[in-house]
Amino acid sequence: MTVLPGLIDCHSHLLDAMEGRWRAGEAIILTITQLGPSRRALLGAAMAREMLEAGFTTVRNLGHSGVNGDAALRDAINAGWVVGPRILAATRKLTPPGGQAVAIQSEGAEAIIAQEFLTISGPEEARRAVREALAAGADVIKVVADDGARILNAAEMKAVVDEARRVKVKVAVHATTSDGVKAAIEAGVDSIEHGDEATDDDFRAMHDKGIFLAPTLRTAETFRDLYLKPFSFTPEEQAGFEQAVKEIIDAGVNKTQRAAKAGVKIAAGSDMWQRYPGKTRGEATIPMFEALRNTGLPAIEVIRAGTSNAAELLGWQDRVGAIEAGKFADLIAVAGDPLRDISELRRVKFVMKGGVVVRK
Numbered sequence: 001m002t003v004l005p006g007l008i009d010c011h012s013h014l015l016d017a018m019e020g021r022w023r024a025g026e027a028i029i030l031t032i033t034q035l036g037p038s039r040r041a042l043l044g045a046a047m048a049r050e051m052l053e054a055g056f057t058t059v060r061n062l063g064h065s066g067v068n069g070d071a072a073l074r075d076a077i078n079a080g081w082v083v084g085p086r087i088l089a090a091t092r093k094l095t096p097p098g099g100q101a102v103a104i105q106s107e108g109a110e111a112i113i114a115q116e117f118l119t120i121s122g123p124e125e126a127r128r129a130v131r132e133a134l135a136a137g138a139d140v141i142k143v144v145a146d147d148g149a150r151i152l153n154a155a156e157m158k159a160v161v162d163e164a165r166r167v168k169v170k171v172a173v174h175a176t177t178s179d180g181v182k183a184a185i186e187a188g189v190d191s192i193e194h195g196d197e198a199t200d201d202d203f204r205a206m207h208d209k210g211i212f213l214a215p216t217l218r219t220a221e222t223f224r225d226l227y228l229k230p231f232s233f234t235p236e237e238q239a240g241f242e243q244a245v246k247e248i249i250d251a252g253v254n255k256t257q258r259a260a261k262a263g264v265k266i267a268a269g270s271d272m273w274q275r276y277p278g279k280t281r282g283e284a285t286i287p288m289f290e291a292l293r294n295t296g297l298p299a300i301e302v303i304r305a306g307t308s309n310a311a312e313l314l315g316w317q318d319r320v321g322a323i324e325a326g327k328f329a330d331l332i333a334v335a336g337d338p339l340r341d342i343s344e345l346r347r348v349k350f351v352m353k354g355g356v357v358v359r360k
């Protein structure tokens with residue numbers, strides 16, 4: 001067996017299992033309105049157990065938990081009520097007015113949005129939102145820098161970071177556009193999630209400021225299982241799908257290679273928020289390591305992205321991410337050598353969290 005530190009997912013959404021056939025906005029609205037907070041909490045408990053059983057002993061949960069459901073799940077796990085990984089909870093995401101991805105124009109829109117997001121406009125609201133998240137038990141602040149034409153400005157982003165820094169809490173930023181990435185870098189956030197439009201200059205600045213990139217990559221298999229299989233496409237539609245997947249994957253490879261070349265620290269984050277037919281949440285999350293390996297990142301760097309690098313990003317390098325005296329006994333074992341074949345991580349045989357055997 002090969003023994004490794006317990007795996008870390010830096011970008012989980014445990015209180016979500018949305019259908020791949022739904023668009024993101026529909027999925028979020030239906031989850032809020034149809035599932036409701038109680039069933040969603042129980043869903044989170046199931047996802048948490050499935051993550052732990054697959055080898056994830058720590059996750060950073062970055063939003064989509066209803067009103068603070070991830071903090072409740074963390075507390076339930078810590079109290080021993082349910083089984084799951086160590087959780088750093090972000091509570092509600094901070095977003096521009098309107099939330100993220102949801103396009104609702106009805107009378108009750110704001111009330112629905114408030115069940116998933118803390119919306120901000122201006123530095124004072126940004127400060128208040130951070131304080132609200134902290135009051136709700138946030139371990140980390142998640143900010144959505146950009147959603148279409150709604151983009152937080154540098155002053156708002158700076159206010160978020162300043163307020164979080166005062167109490168040594170880290171800031172993770174969803175940024176896909178060039179403007180969003182630049183505002184996040186300028187404010188000195190801790191991680192940029194996705195970073196699709198980041199330029200080489202942006203990556204140099206991220207390296208200089210010690211900002212991590214969580215590229216949130218997926219394999220072609222994952223895209224097909226989630227977004228192709230639920231539909232009956234014509235051959236032409238299927239060809240179009242394959243072309244789109246190829247473009248997304250190529251862009252992810254290009255982005256990650258440029259980041260690595262600039263010396264940016266890479267953290268493994270799945271952004272898995274779907275129900276994955278035939279797979280547990282843990283099994284659905286593990287292929288992110290193969291997606292990282294497919295960028296040409298050496299296997300040891302892929303493992304670091306999900307262990308020691310991830311621990312550093314979380315600020316938990318004194319507790320998790322390595323097998324060392326003084327750290328939690330969070331261990332996994334696989335039968336083969338993941339340095340030769342990263343897909344060995346799909347077949348975790350043994351999981352221990354805090355010295356307690358979870359799976360053997």
Ligand SMILES: [Zn+2]
Nearest residue numbers: 011013062271
């Ligand atoms: Zn996400």
